[in-house]
Amino acid sequence: MPELPEVETVRRGLVPALEGRRLTSARAYRPDLRLPLPERFAERLEGREVQRLRRRSKYILADLDGDETWIIHLGMSGRLLLTPSADAPAERGPHDHVVVETEAARVVYNDARRFGLMDLCRTDALETHRLLARIGPEPLSNGFSAAYLADRLRGRATPIKAALLDQTIVAGLGNIYVAEALWRARLRPTRLAGALSRGSIERLAPAIRQVLEDAIEAGGSSLKDYRQADGELGYFQHSFRVYDREGAPCPREGCRGRVRRIVQSGRSSFYCAACQR
């Protein structure tokens, strides 16, 4: 799916179209995505003004007037596509599941695999929402540091790859950015989280922060499904050092290694066997 940088890019793309605008219409074309939509979902969106578009981890949060927040997760293949009303087609495309309109624009939620989800929650109760309550600190916030990470990894017998995918430890990482952060920190994805030295963690925490900042700067990574809200492609995929580069030479200065692909708990991991230890 879209990981943190892609979700942030989508959010930024939607801000001008949605913040301070009223939803003149809302339609849901099926009762469920990964989870059932809440009661009277479309009716509760219609007529509301979007006061603020925020992001928490991989969730987009739209605060509405009337004290409810619209929670959106894009899953693996979800997209939020923005079209000016004048250009909006009359026909609904395949896998267009939710459509909202403002005076000036249409936003379509399209999701072939339906691993995404939407919900509505009282804004003052968001922190206790079951999907959000257990999520760890934002990696770009002050709450995330080497000291924090060391504390959370202590005693964990799981590979660092799996620990970084665990959203309760740190928010927003997925398969791509874990691979890229571990390459930057010169750590093998198979290393056991609890056995990492303090020095390793001191490299890892800033590597996570930096790869996410770089990716946001580039507008995220466009692979198969992901697009920015305006349909533009992000270009961080051209900056991948190891992700999806099996067999390629390691791009690190002076390293003669090649990128390897292994499978960890059912998912591909990519790393350089020479410089990542």
Added chain:
DNA sequence: ACGAGAACCTGTTTGC
């Protein structure tokens, strides 16, 4: 309690 693996669903790519 913890970790690995399966499951959810559809589309695309790869391999025989």
Added chain:
DNA sequence: TGCAAACAGGTTCTCG
């Protein structure tokens, strides 16, 4: 070329 298997950016549940 055609078909089947493998694989895909996430999360959650089950099982050992």
